[in-house]
Amino acid sequence: MLTLQINGKSVEVDVDPDTPLLWVLRDVLGMTGTKYGCGIAECGVCTVHVDGRPVRSCSLPVGLIGPHKAITTIEGLQADPVAAAVRKAWLDIDVVQCGYCQPGQIMAAIALLKKIPNPTDEQIEAGMSGNLCRCGTYMRIRAAIRNVAAAQGVTP
Amino acid sequence: MTSKHPSSPAIRRRQVLGGAGAFVLAAILPAGRSRGAGMLVEDATAPFAPNAYIRIGSDNVITMILPNIEMGQGIYTSSVMLMAEELGVDPQSVRIEAAPPGGGAEITGGSTSSMTEWMPLRQAGAAARAMLQQAAAARWSCAPDACVAQDGYMTGPAGQRLPYGELAAEAAKLPVPKDVALKTPAQFRLIGRPMHRLDSQVKVDGQATFGIDAQVPGQKVGAVAACPVIGGHVGHVDTQAALKIRGVVTVLQIEDAVCVVADHYWAARKGLAALDVQWVEGPNAAVDTQAIYRQLEGGLSGPAILADHHGDTQQAMTRAHGRYSATYRQPLLAHATMEPINCTIHVRPDGCDIWTGTQVAERARDTTAEVTGLPKDRIKLHSQYIGGGFGRRLEHEYVTQAARFGRQVSYPLKIIWSREEDITRDRFRPAYLDHLEAGLDERGYITGLTHRIVGPAVVARWEPSGLGANGYDDDLSVGTVITPYTYPAYRLEFARREPPGVITAWWRGVGGTRGLFVVEGFIDELAQRAGIDPVAYRREMVRNNPRALAVLERVARESGWGAPLPPNCGRGVALQFAFGSYLATVVEVEMPAPHDIRIRRVTCAVDCGQVINPDQIAAQIEGGLIFGFSAALYNEITLEKGRVQQDNFHTWRVMRMNEAPKRIDVHLIESGESPGGIGETGTAAAAPALANAMAAVQKRRYRYLPLLSPLNQPSGHEKEQQG
CATH class of the missing domain: 1.10.150.120 ([2Fe-2S]-binding domain)
Known part of the structure; x- marks a missing residue:
């Protein structure tokens, strides 16, 4: 189990650590606002924020993120x-x-x-x-x- | 494509009013969706498959069922505007539903939507409004004309006021009037005025569901690989390693492709990478790009189809003061829509549901019926927003493929093509060679023009009945036969060559984009040869065509044509009549070096007839230009050993913001003509206007696409003959 902070909530996911954040968001958590375009960080349609910085989620393995970094997606901007x-x-x-x-x-x-x-x-x-x-x-x-x-x- | 599609069927009672004897609301939304503006709804309650455009609920919710699909071109907004104008409702209050196959869905392509829907949708709105008026008149004992329909309310002569919903049940019992007077342009409250897109909110919120976003309970996700060579098939498959990947459920096979199914896409991708597949590559295993161009070169001489002609070109050439010829070449092009190809399908013994984005809903349904053996009426297609069409989703082979895989499993299956699969297995805009020869008078103007196109007939595969009796594909007439110019003598020949190893398809304009690049480049060459300013040269050629002249004059004025420019800068112009619209474009470039180009500014003047939503005309031209610039500068699909060599955005370059024009100005010319198409016009203008601007700076001609190709040598290949 991996713990992630997504849009202010702590989330546990049971995936291989090499799984890109994009597919955890889309296919495991059902958050489809973040899109798949290229899988090689060339197109930016999968952009999310990690601690406020723009990151290509298609190329970021969830195992490298850790439980304390704040991940923000297009679904998590209500109060911004x-x-x-x-x-x-x-x-x-x-x-x-x-x-x-x-x-x-x-x-x-x-x-x-x-x-x-x-x-x-x-x-x-x-x-x-x-x-x-x-x-x-x-x-x-x-x-x-x-x-x-x-x-x-x-x-x- | 220019193929004419059947226009909307005549309005029948239920088409206008929905079903069940009342105006029925599409009340049931897929679980988990909010009712955000622009969210697509689906009528799950209708007891039959209606061909309805408008439904009004007793709770006063108005749903419009739209025949054309939204893929960015803004058609949902303009279609709703057309109906809302006549019905008397606020477009922003309307719910949107994509018409189902067999229920009004039409082929969306060829820049035809506004042209074909201009009358039927207004008539649908007007008929519904007339019935509501009649219902109100019966209730208030007054003349129907005395009831005023506006903003979803009917107002009576004595100040009575009712929302449409309260009149719906009574209106539904009335016969549908046949000939309802439509508003005159002077009465328009919506048409011709800027309207915010109805789908903007849901798209900036990230809530819009595209095909790839379909989430069906119990679904599994499949990663697909087809044989990398067209015409090949699957040989031996060893699934052992793939099935060991965590999350992988199964491996499916069809004749020419494999699909690794998993709980989520990443597991499927890992499974696919681990899968050991031997491909039997088949007859195209040796095809390379040069073979395709050699085949085209063979068509430059020898027999050809006579596609169009008038006057005596032979005599014109013989008697000409001068003759000039040139050969143009353009490559295979991919679509590379931002949303990769995908389709979600649930095949059951008694029926089937499909969630996808398609420009051809009916074909998508029919192919599924064929593959599954299910009757058509047991197949429900849930049309989703399309993440870029550009003609790619005029193909439906991915739905066929999904059905072939999906029928092998009991659960809903979503197939996603990786970007690599999406590009390498795309169906490409064809490569073409064009040869033109002009006979010229003593001033350098055309007395006769012969033009030979060598390439495939896209329509022959896509819609065989669309191919002319003589074998001509009349899509190739756009920008060639269909032109703002008139020539004293003209001859167009078509030498059809179907390339090996690729499947050719529609694009964001095939005839228009390819034809304009060639003809507007050639005319620019003739102007240059004659020593006449390119705008002045065209002005003379269209002096009897007021609409063409107006856009040309306007663009010259607005672009500052002729005004001095800094060093290494130049302007190019292109003039066109395509898709029913006139467009003149001036591109201004800076080229510090032959391979270093910046597009400083683009100016367009457009007369597309009656405008529905002016700001979206500008948006389509801006975007169409950038789409066209991207292809013109960078793009060419090449093959080696039957395999496509470009496979993702690092090898299939797409224009980025820093490469985009610094400024694009679109000027609309007021016009009362019927609406023309707009989605492909900017793309068609891009390559010729840009090439002509580059030619002005570099003092050489650009006859090969992509423009940065080394084939565009300073010497060129022009032949000048004194006749």
Whole structure:
């Protein structure tokens, strides 16, 4: 049995330690908001946070995480003001198309904005270029992140 | 693809009103789902398979059953807008259901949805509204016209007000009117105004369920490997090591593939890695990419199908002041949708359920009936959100495969193709060679154009009845015959060559994307040869085509065409009439070195007729362009020994945010024409506009895709003959 902290709750899972976090989330715990795209950390659709840092869950064996690291998924953002701002920005300008990559994009954007509340375009690209989108929503993702930063700028 | 699909059937009573003598609500949601906005509902209560578009519950919940599937193109939103406009409801309050096969589901592809649904969905909404008005009029003893339908409420002449739900039972007893007047554009409250996507909320919350997210109680997960060479089959299989992997349940086989079934996908993947399979590779084991191109080259001369012609091209060539020819080549392309191929199926002795994303719901059902031997009406397809279509899910072979595996077990089985399986076993946009020759007048304008396309006919396998009597696939007319230009003499030939070792398929436009790259590149070459500005050259060619002229003028103005640029920068233009829409595109690039390219800015002007949801037109063009740029710059599927050599995003490069254009501006031109398609237009524009911009900087032509291919040598291969 392995113990994990997922979205503020302690969870025990009975899997081999080499099992990637992604498949524990999706197939063992039934949390399907985190997506499978490539399995080799190339596309970012599986992005979750581990202690606030964006991590590709498809390539992170659960045995390496340990019982104390805080794992946050797209399902665990209810009380997070940055997440709320990001989602609002996404809705305001209709970023999504097919939507499959968007949980990963949103997790990456939240991590970026928590680290750099007012990122430059270069910093946005550095933070987001690991996340692929086949529908090509990059223009709007960039704009939405700028909008979050701008909105936070006027809020004391 | 341009194939015309049967438009929606005529509205019958039950189609509009649902079932059971009342307007029935799709009340039962799959367990564990919240009723979030944009969440797909399913009508589990209907006692029959309705072909309904609209259902209204007595609790005033309105459900719309949509014939086209949502794969990112925003069709759920625009379809609901069309019905809601006439019915008089707030689109945001509507529940969405994907129409089932045999119950209104249509093939979703070819940028046809808005074109085909424009009338039927408005008529459905209008018919339902008329019946509600009539029911209200009977209750209030007034004329139906005196009852006003708005925001889900009916208002009577004396100020009476009832929600639609309270009129539903009475309305359901009325006959369906045949000819209900539709709103005029001046009366539109929704159509033509920006509407937030109805599926945004559920997608930013991570609650939208795609096919791969299906969770059926008791399901097992299968990792699949098919023979890596098309046409091969499974030989000896040793399951011993695989079955020892913790969590592995069983190993299934069909003729050309194996499936390791486990409690979860990772165990299945480990099992598959441990499985010892000998493949019998079959007749394609020696196929490589060069064999495919050699076959195409053979079609450049010799007999061909005469696809289209007018005027006397031979005479035009003989009498021409000058002649100019070029050969263009483009590669096999994968789809690589972000959601890998998957399908969940539960085959039982008395029926079958399927959860998947498909652009061809009916085919998915029918293939399952064939494989399982079950009657079609015992097969229920639960259509899920599609994590990227791009034509990939116009194929249904993965459903067939899932059924073949699924019929061997009693539990629900979810098969997931790894990304590697998804790319290597994809069905590819074909490779083509095109040869064009123009006869030119003394100013350098076309007096005659001959064009030969060498490549496969995708429609021949996909829908054999769609192939012309002469063997022509008229999808190839997009961007060639169907064009904003008119030529005094024209001849289009098609030398059909079906490549060995691959299966070819639709993409985000086949005819449109391949045709535009060739024709708009060639016209750019002619402008360059004539020493005429590329916009001015096209302007002259479309001077009698006002819609084409309008988008061209607009894009020239908005893009700053002709304004000075920094060093190593250039602009390229492409003009098109495809999928019923006019589009002009200017791409501005910076190329510090021949292999170093940045797309600074893209400007589009579009006339797609009557617009339903303007911001989503822009979204489709932005995304379509990026999809097209990605393929144009980077992508080519190659084969060696019958095996596809690209297998994941490190070898199948997809444009990233830092490589995407810094800016895309889409300008809509107001138009009262019928709606044109939009999903594939941006992709079709991408390669030619980009290639023309690169040509402007590098002073060489780009006739080979991908554009960064070393085949695009500075010398080019053009032949100039004085005639």
